[in-house]
Amino acid sequence: MQDVFPVIPGDTDYRIFAEDYGDIPGLDIIFLLGGYFYHTSYDTMERLLPGSIQARGENLLSITRAFANSSKLLNAHERESLKVAANEPKDERAVFFDYLSWFMIFYSRRAAVVLHTIPIAIFLLMPFLLFVLNIGKRTWFSTFYDFFKGLLLHTIGVVLAVVVPIVFAILRLLFSNHAMSWFARPYLAFMMFIPCSLVGVLIPRVVWRSVPLTHGVSRLQASKEFGVRVPLHMYGACALFLWGEFEIQLLLVTHFKMIYAPHFASCIAPIVHLQRNLITLAFCIVSAILLLLEPIAPASGQPKGELMIWHIPQGLSDDPRFWGVFGFYALLTLAYLVAGLSGGFLTFSLSVSMLAAWISFHFAVKLFDCQSLRSAMCYVLPLIPCITYSVYFGGFLAQFLIEKMGMMGSIPPPYGYFIPDIIVAAVIGLVTSWCVGPLIPICGHWLARSSILKFLLQLSVLALALSSQFFPYSIAAPKRVVFHIHS
Numbered sequence: 001m002q003d004v005f006p007v008i009p010g011d012t013d014y015r016i017f018a019e020d021y022g023d024i025p026g027l028d029i030i031f032l033l034g035g036y037f038y039h040t041s042y043d044t045m046e047r048l049l050p051g052s053i054q055a056r057g058e059n060l061l062s063i064t065r066a067f068a069n070s071s072k073l074l075n076a077h078e079r080e081s082l083k084v085a086a087n088e089p090k091d092e093r094a095v096f097f098d099y100l101s102w103f104m105i106f107y108s109r110r111a112a113v114v115l116h117t118i119p120i121a122i123f124l125l126m127p128f129l130l131f132v133l134n135i136g137k138r139t140w141f142s143t144f145y146d147f148f149k150g151l152l153l154h155t156i157g158v159v160l161a162v163v164v165p166i167v168f169a170i171l172r173l174l175f176s177n178h179a180m181s182w183f184a185r186p187y188l189a190f191m192m193f194i195p196c197s198l199v200g201v202l203i204p205r206v207v208w209r210s211v212p213l214t215h216g217v218s219r220l221q222a223s224k225e226f227g228v229r230v231p232l233h234m235y236g237a238c239a240l241f242l243w244g245e246f247e248i249q250l251l252l253v254t255h256f257k258m259i260y261a262p263h264f265a266s267c268i269a270p271i272v273h274l275q276r277n278l279i280t281l282a283f284c285i286v287s288a289i290l291l292l293l294e295p296i297a298p299a300s301g302q303p304k305g306e307l308m309i310w311h312i313p314q315g316l317s318d319d320p321r322f323w324g325v326f327g328f329y330a331l332l333t334l335a336y337l338v339a340g341l342s343g344g345f346l347t348f349s350l351s352v353s354m355l356a357a358w359i360s361f362h363f364a365v366k367l368f369d370c371q372s373l374r375s376a377m378c379y380v381l382p383l384i385p386c387i388t389y390s391v392y393f394g395g396f397l398a399q400f401l402i403e404k405m406g407m408m409g410s411i412p413p414p415y416g417y418f419i420p421d422i423i424v425a426a427v428i429g430l431v432t433s434w435c436v437g438p439l440i441p442i443c444g445h446w447l448a449r450s451s452i453l454k455f456l457l458q459l460s461v462l463a464l465a466l467s468s469q470f471f472p473y474s475i476a477a478p479k480r481v482v483f484h485i486h487s
Helices: 013-020 052-069 076-086 109-115 118-133 140-174 186-208 217-221 232-259 262-292 320-339 344-367 373-407 419-447 450-467
Strands: 095-099 103-107 225-230 294-296 308-313
Touching (some): 095 109, 186 373, 320 419
């Protein structure tokens, strides 16, 4: 939420003291809900949510004790001097969030650098791993090209999940006398924009059926499973290459540090050490994935140097639709990290959950058919905790934004008439896309049917017609009126 709040209309006293004056450390506590009454005559104690004052008091008591017992409590000048001496960035945000208000998860920026880089490393290494497992049949470039197609189509789906609700919102306003019909009744916004957002997400899945792949997925679907021989010297050569390449980088940096530019190289050396640790961790994860593939007995007449045969159930092992969605969340996680924001935990948790779902589905395919409902349930179950949190976070974000729309003020016509509905439609579309995105690789072929798409479109049109019958404001959600008195 701390990445979202700066773009929301509003400000707090804490930000003034923390950023504009004094550089005072502390905790900014706000009430997310109840924005209808914020700074109005209706903002009374009776309208506070039960337990909210108790929660604020507990947070204040905790932070007061933490400051009182901390040995690192310094003033602004001392903190700045310490950061300069330690060569640390000025705005190094830690990553912290609570899960459904049950418990808090916290880890440092340095830990985030390692954790949030793992998904993109796995995404880039998987084509090479599949090339090793399918030696002589496919090139790693063709596999990566298919993964890129899956990534591109899912990105288009996310864009359409935002664009389609915006188009529906504009069409409704062209035939309605009131904007923001959802303001006093937020459920109308969800009824209007979620179904058409799902249509936008599913459109690439429909298009996917006519997009050819560089390898024959249909050929693999002809059988439930296939086996390949894995030459051990290929796997060992890959390990030596990846490890040796980063060792050479480290030697070059050390040589550069000693002879040419000691200060610059001292800054680069930790990065190379981090790269080496990351590639080691990623290689260990890839090795674990190899171990998940069930070894079967060596065949008679097996060539020398091929020590085992891997048994790969046909499913998500090389499905570009799955790895395209996974790569999308991995890239978003990396983008959050590079931008210095702390919101990458959401896309990171989605990536980790998708890996757990991939492993669960892999074992399910051994017992059931890859198109069966039981296999799909084995894929969905590991995603439930993360998707639950995504719905929880996205629902609060949409509700918070809807209530804040009343504080935007008067926007000049004609475009000001459309802007609030466009913003709410875009946010709900984005929330819908990140909540259902991990389910698309498995559930997409069931949902992307013409009958379901028509039903979703009809539901959206019905919700648009229904919402046009309601007045935007009510006693519980009044319209804000500002009078300018000129003397």
